[in-house]
Amino acid sequence: MNSLKEYHLSETSKIVSSSVPGEKSKLLLDLQKDIEGSVVSYPRSMPIAIKRAKGSIIEDVDGNQFIDFFGGCGVLNVGHSNDFVLEYVKKQQSELIHALDFPTENKLLLIQKIINHLPKSIREEYKVSFGGPTGSDAVEAAIKLAKIKTGRDGIIAFTGGYHGMTSGALAVTSDTFFRNNLTSLMPNVHFAPYNYPYRSTSNNNNEIDGIAYFKNILTNGHSGISKPAAILIEPIQGEGGNIVPEDGYLEELVRIAHENDVLVIFDEIQSGFFRTGSFLEFMNTSAVPDIITFSKGFGGIGFPISGLIYKKEVEAWGPAAHIGTFRGNQVSIAAARGAFDFIEANNIEEHTILIGSYLLEKLQELESENPFIGEVRGRGMMIGVEFVKDKKNKEPFPEFVKKFRSQCFQRGLLFEVGGHYNNVLRLVPPLVTTYNIVDAAIAIMKEAIAVCMEEYLESALA
Secondary structure: OOOOHHHOOOOOOEOOOOOOOOHHHHHHHHHHHHHOOOOOOHHHHOOOOEEEEEEOEEEEOOOOEEEEOOHHHHOOOOOEOOHHHHHHHHHHHOOOOOOOOOOOHHHHHHHHHHHHOOOOOOHHHEEEEEOOOOHHHHHHHHHHHHHHHHOOOOEEEEOOOOOOOOHHHHHOOOOHHHOOOOOOOOOOEEEEOOOOHHHOOOOOOOOOOOHHHHHHHHHOOOOOOOOOOEEEEOOOEOOOOOEOOOOOHHHHHHHHHHHOOOEEEEEOOOOOOOOOOOOOHHHHOOOOOOEEEEOHHHHOOOOOOOEEEEEHHHOOOOOOOOOOOOOOOHHHHHHHHHHHHHHHHOOHHHHHHHHHHHHHHHHHHHHHHOOOEEEEEEEOOEEEEEEEOOOOOOOEOHHHHHHHHHHHHHHOEEOEEEOOOOOEEEEOOOOOOOHHHHHHHHHHHHHHHHHHHHHHHHHHHO
16 A cells, blocks of 8 residues: 555645635635525634635645644545546546436446455345435435335434434434524434443443334334334434444444334444545444445545435335436546545555554544543544543533644644534544644644643633
């Protein structure tokens, strides 16, 4: 495997403007505020106007370069503007762009790649269906398929889960912030607790936290919840704080669901496409879902694509039961094929595991040095860093995270904040990130933490 250095603008941040944002960025941010809708969110916490990007480095219009540990919200799995993938894109753009759901060699080759990356023992059991360009559409399609197949209406989702912003996807998303001003969404959705090892409430070491509650829903006739069509869960929770559940949790959920004739949907939109090292996160477990949603990283370098991987026995809908004008866009499909081939040619699966372990180790060193880092967790390049006011009582510390993020931003490091309490750094860098880039990011974090700690101590003594 080569060093992957050639796929990046540089391997460190570079701040050249007298302030961040710089003057050119300020002008464009002000113009955006005037003419674009107020739902714009990311530039509020990362106020820059982007000019170009390559690999794990973003350059703004002022010439500042930022290390991107945000990865387009987990989309840019093989990096910004990957030249290898762009060759596939350019070729496809010159031949065919839009083909609805007609067969093309391009699309059928991608479907075969997807199926052939499943475990050999089960790959013959699955088929693929493309949806609209977003992950939300994949979630809507999965829910619809489960309801048609079972003839039932309910869905069990999980606390901390995020599945999208369309009506059905939002209904199974637990964050009430997104729903406070909406009087109605898809009905008959219920939430069970997600297994959160750092904040486990179980007093019985022989039980997996959350399983008893879930089992009661499906087996107790007085639970108040009718048998659902399906459960919908992220095998690693993304927006909820990059939470890796306890070993055995997913297996037990699937076993209990199947024993009660309930379908299992794994939302792999964030955890999929080699994000955790394996092609899909469920492959790191022995849990086998009936339906898998995919999107985000499948587009390789940011091309929109989504769909379902599902068991043939779940097939229940007929022609046009779920359609979309832009389902399976040919250029996005070509980008996905290019990303697959790039990953294979450069052994990115192994690199993801190695570089993820290296990043995790460096973050754990910060954890041992800082009283406010409660836990560092993750798998591959899907890592969460949870901040608390006290490591013993684990009270969330979102105020510190907000200041820390700002200090990192000023020094040229981008990442998202999430978690059940908005106190978790969500690190989802491109999988092509190098060791030098990790070292540069950690150096920024150390500087930022030192500044935040000094301010905290001064405030405490005042």
